[in-house]
Amino acid sequence: MKGGSIEIGEVSKGASQRKGMKRGLSIMDFILRIVAAAATLGGAVGMGTAEESLPFVTNFMQFRAEYDDLPSFVFFVLANSLVCGYLVLSLILSVFHIVRSSAVKSRVLLIVFDTVMLGLLIAGASAAAAIVYLAHNGNSKANWFPICQQFNNYCQQASGSVVGSYIAVAFLIILILLSAAAISRH
Template sequence: MGTTNETLPFFTQFIQFKAQYNDLPTFTFFVIANSIVCGYLVLSLPVSVFHIIRSTAAVNSRIVLVIFDTVMLALLTAGASAAAAIVYLAHKGNASANWFAICQQFNSFCERISASLIGSFGGVVVFMLLIMTSAVAISRR
């Protein structure tokens, strides 16, 4: 999503229409939210590996990980949901608000933002599964 842009010429090469992800604050929030979640996952990976290797490790740190995972799930869901609303408007538009569908002109831009959104909602599903398996593992001990 962070590299998504498309330029369309209009009459001449000097007048062009350009669409970038950072033109809309919602897409910027989407990119920042995904970056924060990705950074958290990189930082929490060593702790998770430690818990796998030493299964008798403290339950409190496992609970803290589940809490932070839940917070990251909420952030990821918020970013993806906000971006989904804008992607819907980009594809369908809204006649009563005079918002026109831009995906008829900016095909490549819309394909890339839609693919990013699908990947993010895939991450939401994976996070849900991670939280459920972590909670089950904690409850067994």
């Protein structure tokens, strides 16, 4: 800056740095969407394939535990599947933001849909976490006994799926914050 005026090189340098910062945020957004999609897919597949059979008296009579025995687990699988599908589809907009880092309206749209998907994912993960807690600990006041002592593999798989879903929740929160930061730098 000379004598109170800004040189052209300083202005273009600042604009270039801002554009580079937005592009970096867009690349990070793309990577986080892929990781979050993988976490939700893992949660849905893990819970959807959770099943275990235990013999009762003879091998012809068995107790079975499957994810679709409990509506909360069905909701969990559906919520994770929907969020995974959304995240895969939102990769298109994420690539658009890498190419055109100055887009604002599409970022606002992503924030809105990311927030809706975050709510859906938290609802599904919370419902499943409550059932997993009961499966591990039971509830003596309601006379519900823990089943994880008998169905150990089933409970481990269900617990892992819930953890994967909460990891995706954390990534969605970070995605919302990244999009808000990219908009605020506009």
